[in-house]
Amino acid sequence: MLTKTIIENILIIFAEAFWIISSFAQLRKLIKTRNTKGLYAPTVVLNGAGNIAWVSYFAIQQLWVPFSTNIVSFGLTAITLAYLLTNKKHFVKAIISIAIIGPLTAILIIRYPDFSGWTAMIFNTVASTPWLIHVIKTKRTSGISEGSLYFVLSAIVCTYIYAIMTSAVPLIAGCIQNFSYLMVITWYYYKYRKRN
DSSP: OOOHHHHHHHHHHHHHHHHHHHHHHHHHHHHHHOOOTTOOHHHHHHHHHHHHHHHHHHHHHTOHHHHHHHHHHHHHHHHHHHHHHTSHHHHHHHHHHHHHHHHHHHHHHHHOGGGHHHHHHHHHHHHHHHHHHHHHHHOOOTTOOHHHHHHHHHHHHHHHHHHHHHTOHHHHHHHHHHHHHHHHHHHHHHHHTTTO
16 A cells, blocks of 8 residues: 555655756766857856755755756756866856855855745745847747657656645745746747747
8 A cells, every 4th residue: 555655655656766867868868969058157157056955955855866866956956067178168157156156056055945945935936037138039949849748747846746745845846837837838838849
C-alpha cells in the first residue's frame, strides 16, 4: 500500500526529473552548438542562487528527495555558468553577477534561513521574467520547443501537488508563478509559431 510519504517522493522525483531533463537538454544544446543566444549570465547566476536557496529550504524542512535533486540542478547550472565564463561576450557580466548575487544569497540564507524558500522563489521569478518579456515584446518563439512546454507543465503539476501535500507554501507560490508564465509563453508559442 502506498503511504503519503511514498506518494510525495514519487511526485517530487518525477517533477525534479522533468526539470533536470529540461536543464540537461539546454546544457547539451549549448555545448553542442556553442550558441549562447537567449542565455544571460545574470539569469544563470540567479537560477543557481535559487537552487542553493531551495537546497537550504529543503534541508530545513528535512525534505531530502528535493534537497538531492536541487543539488543536481545546481550542478547543471554551474556547468552552464562555467561554459559562459569561457565566452568573452559573457565573461564580465558573469563575474559581476557572481560578485553581487553570490554574497547576497549567502547573507540571506545565513541571516534569514526560514525565508530561504521565498528567497529561492523570488530569485527564480526574477531570472525568468526577462525571457517572458522578450517573448511578449518580440513575439519570437522560435527557440521554444513544443515538447519542453509539456515537460515543464508536467514538472509544475507534480511539484504543485507535492507542495500541497507537504504544505510547502513558497513552493506553492513558485508553482503558481511558473504556471502563469508558462501559460503566457504557450499562448504566444501557438499564436506566433507559424510566423517564426
